[in-house]
Amino acid sequence: MxxxxxxxxxxxxxxxxxxxxxxxxxxxxxxxxxxxxxxxxLPSVVEAVAGAVSSINLYPEIAAEELRGAIASRWAVSPDNIALGAGSVEVASQIILAVTNPGDQVMFAWRSFEAYPLLATTAGAEPQPIPLAEDGGHDLHAMASAVTPRTRVIFLCNPNNPTGTVLSAAAVDSFISSVPADVLVVLDEAYVHFNRDADTAVGIEMFRKYPNVAVLHTFSKAYGLAGLRLGYAIAGPELVVNLQKVAVPFGVTSLAQQAGLASLLAExxxxxxxxxxxxxxxxxxxxxxxxxxxxxxxxxxxxxxxxxxxxxxxxxxxxxxxxxxxxxxxxxxxxxxxxxxxxxxxxxxxxxxxxxxxxxx
Ligand SMILES: Cc1ncc(COP(=O)(O)O)c(C=O)c1O
Structure with a gap:
């Protein structure tokens, strides 16, 4: 059978x-x-990874305290504000798993990062794609008016994949103020290092200002560690605790942890x-x-x-x-x-x- x-x-x-x-x-x-x-x-990153290879018979440190501490210092937040994952795509998945019940909605602009609808559906949530504006940017007015009582999380991709467009600080500010305070707004900043727009929204600033904001960063793009899978969220401590509960245990390898630490030293x-x-x-x-x-x-x-x-x-x-x-x-x-x-x-x-x-x- x-x-x-x-x-x-x-x-x-x-x-x-x-x-x-x-x-x-x-x-x-x-x-x-x-x-x-x-x-x-970078040679220093290769060296750090090589140094960790001899102990890959052991499980990685699950709390990754050293790396979380280093990322926290980088952003002047507490290590309790940092949740790691096997790439930021896994952290996005953790977020959806941690904040939605079956049938809840996950909103994002469309077209945007292709994983959003897939992650929402696998988590048992309903994707809520909102068409981009004619200029290829997020239509924040349409997104704000599409929020329903079932919308639990909204991904804002800044700059947006694949259009490269940027959300301004003023627009994101008024967007976050207009959505219910119990809806999580995630600023996905996978490409933040390439963003030179003077008016752009800055995730960490929004995080400091609003309790319902989380920021997603990755080591895959500017830091060139796509093959090692390392990303993180900067989020409130209660959310971080729950992200850790739904994370794949040991998903962040010891090699990735060492490469992340070495990269932060080589910025x-x-x-x-x-x-x-x-x-x-x-x-x-x-x-x-x-x-x-x-x-x-x-x-x-x-x-x-x-x-x-x-x-x-x-x-x-x-x-x-x-x-x-x-x-x-x-x-x-x-x-x-x-x-x-x-x-x-x-x-x-x-x-x-x-x-x-x-x-x-
Ligand atoms: C907007 C956006 N977010 C997140 C990711 C995930 O990156 P990673 O899982 O490698 O950290 C990507 C990758 O293409 C992306 O474009």
Whole structure:
């Protein structure tokens, strides 16, 4: 007899990883589909991980006190305000598990980080996607008016994945003031290090101001530790206690803990790489714009082409040039900013696209 499975899983889409690039003769291929950091880990981080390898026969320290303490000092909060997870995606999952009952709603802008609806559904909650505004940013008015008594948590993705748009401090302030105080607002700042917008909402400031705010950060993007899985929430102590209860036990490995500690000590060095990526983002943005492509200004380590019905034709050009990008059919294309050599290839695509899209006479 076959085992029975949870009802509905047959219709449930798995999380889609960014595609690998297609091999093209004579061209080095680059993966620009997962918002990864193109740089290898810093030597000090490699050394810290190597130092921890000899004890991987032992379980990691479950409370991760040293790392939580270091993150807490970084933000001048208490270690009781820090909850860790195997990537910030696991912390987002913990948040939903900790604050929703079956049938409660989890609100987020859409399109945004693809895991939100998946995490909500697996937790037994109902996803509440609210369409983005025409400019690719969150429609906070629509979100505020869509709150129901069943809405328990609202994710604000700042900058937004995949559009790269930023929420202003003023807009987020008035949004949080307008939602019920028992609804948790999570500022997902996975790309915060790349954000240079002077008016942006700053998660930690919102956290200090409002008791119903939590902030999500990751070591995967700017810190380049995507393969080790490490992220955290800055949240109120009661929430942190409950996040720990629903976390996968020992989900944060000893290697990840050591890499996290070493990265916090190397922030200046990491900043140099972040600065290069931000400069590269500008260079690629300017080229895409000059080519007449519908690129949005972005404060993250990726750019969004709002290409709609031209998405298929543009996606084919990236593929022919051995670049993998994230394609949302008939919607747009998200291109991760890579190392300069990979970005030069985006410029090639931009030139070809300009020729392809130019009005024919
Ligand atoms: C907005 C956003 N939040 C969270 C994550 C999760 O990152 P990680 O689980 O690697 O920390 C991602 C990853 O792409 C993201 O784009």
């Amino acid at each position: 076959n085992i029975t499975h949870r009802a509905g899983l047959e219709n449930f889409p798995p999380y889609r990883q960014g595609k690998a690039p297609r091999a093209v003769d004579g061209l080095e291929a680059f993966k620009l589909s997962s918002n990864e950091n193109p740089y290898p880990p 200046d060095e990491l900043q140099e790489r972040i600065d290069v990526l931000v400069t590269e983002r500008r260079r690629v943005y300017d080229a895409l714009l000059a080519a007449g492509l519908p690129v949005l200004a972005s404060e993250a380590n990726f750019l969004w082409l709002d290409s709609r019905d031209r998405t298929g034709a543009l996606a084919a050009l990236f593929e022919e040039n051995a670049l993998s990008v994230r394609v949302f059919p008939n919607e747009g294309i998200r291109i991760t900013i890579g190392a300069p050599v990979a970005n030069n290839r985006i410029l090639t695509v931009a030139r070809q696209a300009a020729a392809l899209l130019a009005p024919q006479h």
